[in-house]
Amino acid sequence: MLSGAAADPDLIPFYPLLYVAWADGELTAEEAAALRARAERAGIDPDALSVWLDPETPPDPEQLLELLAIVRQRAPELSAVERSSLASLGIALAEAEGKAPTDAAREAVRRAEAALGLHASEAVASMLDAGRPVADLPEIEPRFDLDRMRRFLDGETVEIKDRLRALLDDGRFELVHGLSTTEYRAKVLEWCRALADEGLGALAYPVEHGGGGDPAGFVATFEMLAFVDLSMLVKFGVQFGLFGGSIHQLGSREHHERYLRAAGTLELPGCFAMTETGHGSNVYDIETTAVYDPEPREIEIHTPSPRARKDYIGNAALHGRLATVFAQLRVSGEDHGVHAILVPIRDADGSPAPGVHIEDCGEKLGLNGIDNGRLAFDHVRVPRENLLDRFAWINDDGLYRSPIASPAKRFFTMLGTLVGGRVAVGSAALSATKVALTIATRYGERRRQFGPAGEPERPLLDYQSHQRRLLPRLATTYALNFALHDLQMQYVAEDEDRRKTEAAAAGLKAYATWHATRTIQVCREACGGQGYLSVNRFAGLKTDTDVFTTFEGDNTVLLQLVAKDLLTGFRQQFGDTGGFGIARFIADRAANAVLDRNPIISRKTDPGHLRDAEFHRAMFEDRMNDLVYSLARRVRARIEDGMSSFDALVECQNHALTAALASVEHDILASILRAETDTPSSGVAEQLDRIRCLFALTTIERHRAWYLEEGYLDPPKTKAIRRQVTELCAEIRPQAVPLVDAFGVPASALRGTIAE
């Protein structure tokens, strides 16, 4: 411990504060006074403190180093929570020395830290770290209006996004690494309450029920939360999007009046209990039963087998009180398929409701801030009114009624209302991708490695292989930004063709989440060992986003929906029987194809042609159309040979997935091309043009085997495309940092990382 006047044990909790306050040599008289006032109120001897607090006679450097050594020596034993602020660090330090501070002293040091206006995690990092060992990021002059680019990427929801940037940066949403699962779950709940208090939870609900009437703003909120912490995002989504959203979308006026306000404020934490252990993507065949008993007008919810328990339900293990439970509804002995029913699962003091069995799913790869649980129901009874009855109800005579006659159509109508989840997950995945690219690109600019003998080492981004790893993914991220934005607008505009929106949401969700998984991995590798440290965020980004590829619909299953939709579109165009229409169409296609594939076009290799938007559009469109038509032919041929349509599709499954992805890529290109017609400045336009070229040409390059096989390209042209990609990377490289900065990732999301 310190010698002399400073050795007062009451001072120990203040050590970290004192060190940081002095370390930059800037303790002002006001700050000193504030510190002294807090300490004295806690009964600390003013003399002991004064030696530390006189701006005129600062403590000598040896004393400060002694302070630092004491703190650093203890720090490794402390938990992440204890290291989360200077005050908690000091309190833990005193406890470790056997001098547990009084409650007043604890309060005093906390208030003193607040009074100094220090940034908690930054200050702790500066105290505990030996200094930033990487080179400073060089100033890079943007060659375009960065702020206009950011607003352009933000799109129509730029205002709420800016509001959220400020909110997420106000100190309440600081990331803490190394929390235990229990602490992390509590933290995430606290964050969600803070968001609800800001009115963000209820943003999409009708104004008359305390909502904001702003579904676009709700999705934009999702996009922004994903920059910071994905457990917070998913908990927010479960409570306000899935649970509250199911009441909003599947319920009627009475349900809205009774529950929506409480759901939106988080007074009533809830669950969305759809998935069953034995039934993941196949919701149609879930087994939980809901049998109507006309006598007391109740519905009895029951889990008939272990396979039928509700599994992976967010909010279930700890916090949820009411659950939207999906079950097979049976009325007067007749099955009516899957319906949603509100079932209380816990009382106000947290005990499970009678007949409800709750289990904790335990540790997961990521998203451990969410309390996923399993629910099983043992003949649990709820009143008839708990059926969410927008699309079907039980009348006073105990008869089942629905305006939608076909059970299959009713099922898909109900599920269709959940398309918002997929829109949101795709958007969130893209935000996580943006964080990863921002960190890796900024690090690639500052980190130097190797170089010609006798010269300084070179920034990683100067290396061709490094550019090739990061920049095509940057370009795809830009393109996806516009595609997801188009999808959000399409989703919000309710008059649009729902089927089209559902297919687009399914396809983009799959594409964006896979893009996220792969890009985060590439970025993590591009940062070497630094990428592996939790503080640099890839750890959380990787493990948290990983499940995005399977939840809200498994990607492979979703792409099959897209393929089915493409086949449906194909059938609608040519009639169910095919016949003459198709034959003529195929003849037309063949003629077109000959035209497309004529040697002059397939061999043109000049850069002007290779960077031409029309060339890109044609290549993407031909690929999509060809794959869909050949898929339709192959499926039809099998059905005509007597195969069931299920088996016919299974036999063509890989083909179907390829066709679906081609149609998603086609739509993404269309979105960035549409955006290009609307750029706010020529600087922005110049960048976007290059980015679209890189997206289009790397996509074509990835599929070049197919283009070669089908005769759209010949080898000299595919090689010319490869050279163009390399050149585009070199052209984009000098502006790489401004281009990621334009994503507008909030500062709090990068604090303490190698990107800072």
Next chain:
Amino acid sequence: MLSGAAADPDLIPFYPLLYVAWADGELTAEEAAALRARAERAGIDPDALSVWLDPETPPDPEQLLELLAIVRQRAPELSAVERSSLASLGIALAEAEGKAPTDAAREAVRRAEAALGLHASEAVASMLDAGRPVADLPEIEPRFDLDRMRRFLDGETVEIKDRLRALLDDGRFELVHGLSTTEYRAKVLEWCRALADEGLGALAYPVEHGGGGDPAGFVATFEMLAFVDLSMLVKFGVQFGLFGGSIHQLGSREHHERYLRAAGTLELPGCFAMTETGHGSNVYDIETTAVYDPEPREIEIHTPSPRARKDYIGNAALHGRLATVFAQLRVSGEDHGVHAILVPIRDADGSPAPGVHIEDCGEKLGLNGIDNGRLAFDHVRVPRENLLDRFAWINDDGLYRSPIASPAKRFFTMLGTLVGGRVAVGSAALSATKVALTIATRYGERRRQFGPAGEPERPLLDYQSHQRRLLPRLATTYALNFALHDLQMQYVAEDEDRRKTEAAAAGLKAYATWHATRTIQVCREACGGQGYLSVNRFAGLKTDTDVFTTFEGDNTVLLQLVAKDLLTGFRQQFGDTGGFGIARFIADRAANAVLDRNPIISRKTDPGHLRDAEFHRAMFEDRMNDLVYSLARRVRARIEDGMSSFDALVECQNHALTAALASVEHDILASILRAETDTPSSGVAEQLDRIRCLFALTTIERHRAWYLEEGYLDPPKTKAIRRQVTELCAEIRPQAVPLVDAFGVPASALRGTIAE
């Protein structure tokens, strides 16, 4: 709590044991007697117990259910450690009820559990889980001798592998999920001690220093440990492979005598301090200095800047006492490049040595069982004898002496001794891949989803897309098994060409670790949400193996070494000046190429041809040769134009990486073909033939754009190859489970997972 006679609070710690003992209705008289004896010795009233322990009058089912309910109700509040055995569960339960057991009672319940011979984690799982909700795995009759296949895959080290299977399954190496970092680090140290006690740590050291003289066995141990816990594997590798190995490989007799025994028993925990914050892969330019002072014959180790601190050093944050420090050696004012010096970093009671600053790297994405740290040296002095002096020393006159004149050559000779690390990491990555494939394949057989209307759902493995995801990776894993085995033998046989071994180790390390990262991801996705739960192991496998792609040499950097080696081979073949030799060779190549690419061969599409080993060999060889020759031409052309060789290589970097990967794939194919000539039975041969075909054809398929561009294949043939791949998947699918079972993953590594 229980009513009646069972309500004795002293009995609470025994509840879990009693439940499990009775739950299968098989408590024998001997077991009952053992339990009673332990309990009485702890002062527990025999009457209270007898109601539970009479095999003639078992407790009634209601009482057992009551016990179960009590335990389950409390379980969610308990930590992973408390849930790790029935005894600790019982003790925690009693504590939670405010009836903390006496020390004697604690000891008694622990001994009672041991006496019952229950498998701890299994028993807890059976008690706490509501029952296995997935369908049982159907019995699948292997169509080959599974045990012979396993022994064939194990290769020459089958005996030590079988010994390790038994060891890892003896109960001491049970996986525990959800430990805190502190607990996990302690657990891993305990595991490493247990392995050292078995003589496994010193396996590679000379017999005269307490070693086993068995480097092949040491690598085999690595392969086996990777099945279970990768933090244990890496800590084991740091201590015995890197730290002890550096003394063994870089030191001389005196160092061996003084340190090797203590390193091998883990009496002397150590570090391998090579990487610096500012210098990852570029070890040649590290900055730590080692200046020889002739007066007291000491070497002064110093960290001149934050970029020069040793970073990411395993064993440094907590346990290491001695470190092999790599530093720039300066003797009599002259620089001699990087050398290794032994530096004490902690004294026996764990305090940092004077002048040594130690920091904890903190939380990482994975491998949190290892205490990575940062080391900085402030003019730390060690005696001259601490220089590891096999390749260079300072003589009594204070003069630097080395039999290797060139500093660069000396550097690569020293680093070359570390090739074992890359061999081991590649092998470990493959073991992790095998675990992932075993779990995903077994789950794919038992998990059912969708199906034709009105029929039962189908196993996931019946779906084409599922087969396409898993089975080509299964085939590559088999092929890599033989390639890594060949590499291990080449590494152990010291008379082999070292340069060849180093290049092979670099290439296979890169290939195997990327294969691991991607395969584990695919497997995790193939198991949907189940794959996301920690208990099913993908979480740990993913996060732990992730850094394999960057440590022991970043994969991208390693592949550049491979490419340089290929260029060197090329130069050696044709002389440094190129000239006539090359010109003639290229002419020959061109003639060959015309032959290879003649239309008949490039268009042959019959299955016999497509599955022919000679076709595969030729395709892999042509690709490798073509890429190397064109790379050499491109680099040479740039150098002739006056570019530095550094810049010339940077401009051809992507080409170089492609050529390097092609040569690695070529060698992998050669290994499985060699294995096929040596199969132990016709059943095994039949499987291997199909597996090699799938590996070869999916590799060709992945590169088909290149083959099309270069004219080796034409579109009808690439399409025929695609069809063959689909057919091969369908042929292998029925035997998929026996084929993964032949990997011989220890039972403990699968316990409690969806694969069980």
